[in-house]
Amino acid sequence: MIKKAQENDIRGLQELYAKTYSPQFVAHYFTSVFKPFNTYVIKDNTAIVSTLAVHRHPVWLNGKKINVSYLNFLFTAYEYRSLNYTETMISEVMEEMIYNDLLTFISCADAQPFISWDFHNIYQRKSYLLSRNQLPVYSQFGITADVPIGELTNLYQHFMCYFDGYRHRDKDYYQNKLQEISATGRKLIGCFNRQNDLEGYLIYDPKTDPLEIKEIIYLNSGALLKLLSYVLNQARVIKFTLSAGENLARIIPTAIYNTNDQLMVRMNDLELFNRLYGSDIKSVSEAFRMSGKPVNFNEEY
Template sequence: MILDHSYGKEKEIRRLIARSCLHMDSLDVSAWMKYKYDPSGMFCAVEDKKIVACLQTKKRTFFYQGKACEALVLSLACTLPDYRQRGYFSELLEACMNYAACNHLITLAYTNFPKLLESKSFQPVSSTKYYWLEMENWNQGYAQHVQIYRPDIDLYPLYHEFLSHFDGSIRLDPQEFQNAIRLYLNCNHRVITAVDDQRELRGFAIYRINKEHIEIQILVYLDADAILDCFAYLKERCQTLSFIVSNQERFDKLFPMEIPRKQGTVLARLNNYKLFSVWSKENVHHAKEAFAALKKPIWNHMID
């Protein structure tokens, strides 16, 4: 049986995620339940009188060529180990797509496993790149331009300005953005901000430390100096540094000798291509055509 919500089942969902998502420790699970869990968008598969699989979806604002609509975003999916390979994810996804077809023009997902979604008419429209840098001889940027994030610092205007350079992208509202920041902070991540000589915000980085390595999860910036300043600050705290950026961000100009590897994939599905064409004023039949019509690059790896 498939449920289209999980009201009253928070404890069961918490146990399911803790047992299924081995990459999440108890702190991660608690933070996710506090800042990401939404019972109204949680599809659940019930077997043997218990929830054995779930699919969290979120309603988000999608911007396309100056227009905005409500999109559905796939956020998290998991299945109890003993119930895997039984088709529960496909059933959940089918129920989710039936719902989306009646309520949303487009559905988006960012994942490292795109094949699972491509079988359901999702199409890859962008990807992310993963860079790994040795920091021993790093000598660019100014660490004194970087400060540790404080709750009284409003990062949203910077995020909003950064996204104005992109299109075909999810833009979080202030509360959604703040919840995302709080989630990272509650999962042992740290946030630093880069400022210019007038102490104006120019960028921020969300990262976590793993022994001698630092992994940047989110990098937002208004110029190259903000990137280099953040890296100069982090250089004093690690031997190696990795970060993820969208495929359209031209980091090859900053690091011409570094060869990134592909990381995640952004997939999209037009739930009704005719309605999307009317709304967008673009004659498209599928997601790839819709995104190919864009004049600006895409940034969609902070969407849920």
């Protein structure tokens, strides 16, 4: 019943994705990201009625880079949900993941059918709404849309030194990210200091209301405030998330947030994990506490 997608399934998959994502995102995803062998489908005759994508990423955890599977784009057509297609899809895909990857991630928004597979809440994010009157107007000196890929890569690596459980990113990653930003109408701006060193960048979507920031990476509070102030010059209210380990209240005391579960994680082979790390942990939660650092993972797919 469940099969790997074929090239002739792309149109049907695009129609499913278009129910949730913008036409620009769907066009970019199927042009630059989609791989049939990473996508599973269930069909009723020729129509795709359920699908799930598996993306594999290198993730840094307690000083080691390991490969994880990230399950997302889980869709089942409404009229087929009573037929347990979602559960069937998950069961067969997870049987494969158990033997392929040490850890499997899934967004909490998709996680309910996965609970029986021993997934645990590991990642949380703080969701903010910020208005112009909560932040002074800062100088736009050093704010530019012209940011070299190498500097984006280096900045991300420096920022993530304070975290664990984050995706490894290289220049190829940021080359693809810039293509995605261009294709979807999003924008990236960087903040340089007077020595022309990059101290922060953010990615935002000017078409959204409230204006939505997709990612903020920064080295200090000054860069963060300047970047937030810049986008608040364009919108009355902005919306963004930060990892649970970041404390915006220290520099914007009026900033109020909600904490939401973001990702669940399954340990696929505890014995192998302990051999790899020389540890004696008993759960996936312990694995993500080993370094003592807060976790941070901000990937759409």
